[in-house]
Amino acid sequence: YVRVPMADVAPMLAPEGVDDESLLFLTDILPTGWQGAEHCEIKGGEVIAVWGAGPVGLFAIQSAKIMGAERIIAIDTVPERLALARTYGATDIIDYAKEDVFERIKEISKGEGADGVIDCVGMEASAGHGVASLVNTIQEKLTSTERPYALMEAIKAVRPCGIVSVPGVYGGPIPVNMGMIVQKGLTMKSGQTHVKRYLETLTKLIQEGKIDMTSMITHRSTNLADGPDLYKTFRDKKDGCVKVVFHPN
Structure with missing residues (x-):
């Protein structure tokens, strides 16, 4: 037996003809990627950059494509994940271990910066990006997994008055360049995923074959x-x- 809290609200009846694996990711990572893209207020024709091509990042890429983004930039360094990102709709691939992310995004966006940026990495962004010297007095008190390299890069790479979407998870206080956020007039959106809100919409997209759930x-x-x-x-x-x-x- 399984005890299900709020059983009159949370569970959803699985539609007939859809296998379990095609519905499994509705419980978390698909709605998370969708909300991350939705926060960017994509109307069509935008340049969207996604840090992290893990499961959430891959769904954010698919979501941005469905919503009408013109250029979708996937940023990672794992070959298998970058290959999947391409098949899911990424128009541009950046291996941050081989090239400068900021300069490449400037080139892709013709110097303006991305319209929206999505940090799908969160507190696992512990790979060095040459920013460890920033706010050292604060960082010395933080674990290496709480240094927001991806987030700082995203804030730098988004255009003025752009949107920074953060579905990635952070734990505790982190150093953030608030001065750049204010000077660029950025909007930041984050929060725990509103899974229930998106279930009906995403189930329909799965049934229509518009989202690749299992590859x-x-x-x-x-x-x-x-x-x-x-x-x-x-x-x-x-x-x-x-x-x-x-x-x-």
């Missing part, structure tokens, strides 16, 4: 005992791992 599943298991090892594989981005799904017996 990002790279690892499957029927044994829950594999969980710790597969989580490490996902965390360390090994073996081409993008998403793990369990089908326990």
Whole structure:
């Protein structure tokens, strides 16, 4: 038996003819990516940059494409994820380990900056981007996983009066360049995902085949005992791992 809090509100009847894996990501990562893109107020023709081509980032890319973005920039360094980003609608790929993200976005946007930027990385953005010297007195009190490299890069790369969308998760206080936010007149949007709000819309898009739900599943298991090892594989981005799904017996 399973106890389901708010069972009169939260559960959704699964539509007939749709397999479990095609509905599984409605519980979190698909609505998160959708909300991240929706926060950018895409009307059509925009340049949207997405930091992180993990599962949420990949859904943000698909969502931005559906909403009508003209150029969608995927920023990551894992080859398998960047390849998926291209198939999901990214028009431009930036491997941050090989090129300057800010300069490339300036080139793509003809010097203006992206209309909207989406930080799908959050507190896992601990890879060095040459900004560790910023606000050292604050950063010395933070763990390395709480230094917002992706967020600072996004704030820098968005155009004046643009939108910074943050579906990525942060824990505790972080140093942010508030001066740049104010001087550029930026709008920042974040928050826990409103999953229930999007279920009907996204289910319809899945049924219409407009969202690719399952090709990002790279690892499957029927044994829950594999969980710790597969989580490490996902965390360390090994073996081409993008998403793990369990089908326990």
